[in-house]
Amino acid sequence: MSCDTDSVAVLRRAEMKLTPQRLMVLSALRHAQGHLTAAEIFEQVRAAYPYVDISTIYRTLTALRTMRLVTETDMGSGDLAYEWVQERPHHHLICSGCHRVLELDHGYLERLGDDLARDLDFEADLHHFAIFGRCAACRPAAAPAASPGL
Amino acid sequence: MSCDTDSVAVLRRAEMKLTPQRLMVLSALRHAQGHLTAAEIFEQVRAAYPYVDISTIYRTLTALRTMRLVTETDMGSGDLAYEWVQERPHHHLICSGCHRVLELDHGYLERLGDDLARDLDFEADLHHFAIFGRCAACRPAAAPAASPGL
DNA sequence: GTTGGTGCAAATGATTTGCAAAAGG
DNA sequence: CCTTTTGCAAATCATTTGCACCAAC
Numbered sequence: 001m002s003c004d005t006d007s008v009a010v011l012r013r014a015e016m017k018l019t020p021q022r023l024m025v026l027s028a029l030r031h032a033q034g035h036l037t038a039a040e041i042f043e044q045v046r047a048a049y050p051y052v053d054i055s056t057i058y059r060t061l062t063a064l065r066t067m068r069l070v071t072e073t074d075m076g077s078g079d080l081a082y083e084w085v086q087e088r089p090h091h092h093l094i095c096s097g098c099h100r101v102l103e104l105d106h107g108y109l110e111r112l113g114d115d116l117a118r119d120l121d122f123e124a125d126l127h128h129f130a131i132f133g134r135c136a137a138c139r140p141a142a143a144p145a146a147s148p149g150l
Numbered sequence: 151m152s153c154d155t156d157s158v159a160v161l162r163r164a165e166m167k168l169t170p171q172r173l174m175v176l177s178a179l180r181h182a183q184g185h186l187t188a189a190e191i192f193e194q195v196r197a198a199y200p201y202v203d204i205s206t207i208y209r210t211l212t213a214l215r216t217m218r219l220v221t222e223t224d225m226g227s228g229d230l231a232y233e234w235v236q237e238r239p240h241h242h243l244i245c246s247g248c249h250r251v252l253e254l255d256h257g258y259l260e261r262l263g264d265d266l267a268r269d270l271d272f273e274a275d276l277h278h279f280a281i282f283g284r285c286a287a288c289r290p291a292a293a294p295a296a297s298p299g300l
Numbered sequence: 301g302t303t304g305g306t307g308c309a310a311a312t313g314a315t316t317t318g319c320a321a322a323a324g325g
Numbered sequence: 326c327c328t329t330t331t332g333c334a335a336a337t338c339a340t341t342t343g344c345a346c347c348a349a350c
Contacts (some may be wrong), residue, residue, distance in 0.1 A: 016304095016305095017303090017304060017350075019305065019306080021305085038339080038340080039339085051307070053307045053308065054340085055307075055308085055342080058341075059305080074224050078338085079339060093270070093272050102270070102272065108262060111262070112258060112262050115258055115261075116243070116254075116258065120243070120252070120254075121285070121289075122252065122283055122286070123289055124281050124282070125281075125283045125284075126283075131274050131275075131276075132275045133272055133273050133274035133275045134273045134275075135271070136271035136272070139271075139273055166329095167323085167324050167325075167328090167329060168324070169323075169329095172330090188314080188315080189314085201331090202332085203333065204314095204315085205315085205316075205317080205332075206330080206331060206332075208316075209330080212316095228313085228314075229314060229315090230315090301350105302349100302350090303348105304350095305346105305347085306347075306348085307345095307346085307347095309344095310341105310344105311341080311342070312342085313338105313339100313340090314337105315337080316337070317334100317336070317337085318335085319334095321333105322329105322330085324327105324329075324330085325328090325329095
């Protein structure tokens with residue numbers, strides 16, 4: 001597929017040296033249909049290239065993040081999740097009950113972003129948002145919002 | 151003021167033992183006009199009670215968070231920020247340029263929350279949100295959103 | 301050849317935990 | 326008293342860094 005040749009172009013454009021490690025990190029990110037942690041990328045790359053070090057993964061991710069090719073998001077798991085930047089941003093609804101992750105269309109946050117820009121002159125970075133809460137399935141079982149709780 | 155007696159009531163209601171350490175953590179949180187890190191709370195408490203340990207601060211914060219009396223938010227500083235839960239939630243706009251923190255009225259996110267509930271049956275936990283971006287002052291100097299960047 | 305990138309190993313730093321002593325109810 | 330909480334010290338665990346070697350360009 002065109003991903004690998006494309007990744008080469010991506011690195012060239014970014015004036016980064018073209019190393020197999022970086023190509024594999026890029027490949028992992030671009031083939032993932034979602035977010036990956038540094039450890040997950042590490043596993044994937046190591047499967048084909050056993051000598052990579054986790055620090056190389058982090059260094060590559062930092063570089064890619066700096067040039068805004070990947071997003072870094074705290075999904076609440078203790079480590080950070082990385083995702084290749086798509087043309088149309090999308091976001092995640094994370095259920096605190098079942099830990100399921102739902103995708104959220106950018107439209108919802110676009111509205112919020114417009115409000116913030118218009119009213120407060122604040123240009124919000126809404127490329128990749130994680131919103132926690134409760135999905136329909138987990139709502140009745142868990143404490144409803146209005147309850148005083150324990 | 152009523153904060154201390156009120157804190158006593160808070161702990162009683164929560165069926166937590168009433169220790170000076172906990173009262174001081176509560177006091178720090180309730181008097182702060184914003185968010186505090188665990189380390190900041192630690193400093194404040196230690197000033198009056200030199201033998202407290204940071205682990206006690208964390209344990210107290212965990213307990214308070216479990217009973218939804220404080221919020222825990224990643225403000226992007228590497229550590230987590232804690233804030234006493236107010237009657238009316240408010241949120242933070244964090245400028246990536248000058249690191250200034252602006253308060254955001256709950257109305258903006260209420261709208262989003264309503265949308266998510268109506269359209270997706272997802273009850274978002276919007277008690278305390280941190281939105282990163284660029285304030286008006288930092289915008290012209292930094293890369294505008296529409297630019298292709300590096 | 302230079303410069304930047306990598307592997308390795310060790311450091312960092314926030315947060316957590318085991319355990320015995322101390323304090324709350 | 327009995328249980329929970331605390332202080333201390335040590336452990337975790339993701340992420341970062343110093344450094345010598347190696348590979349792109």
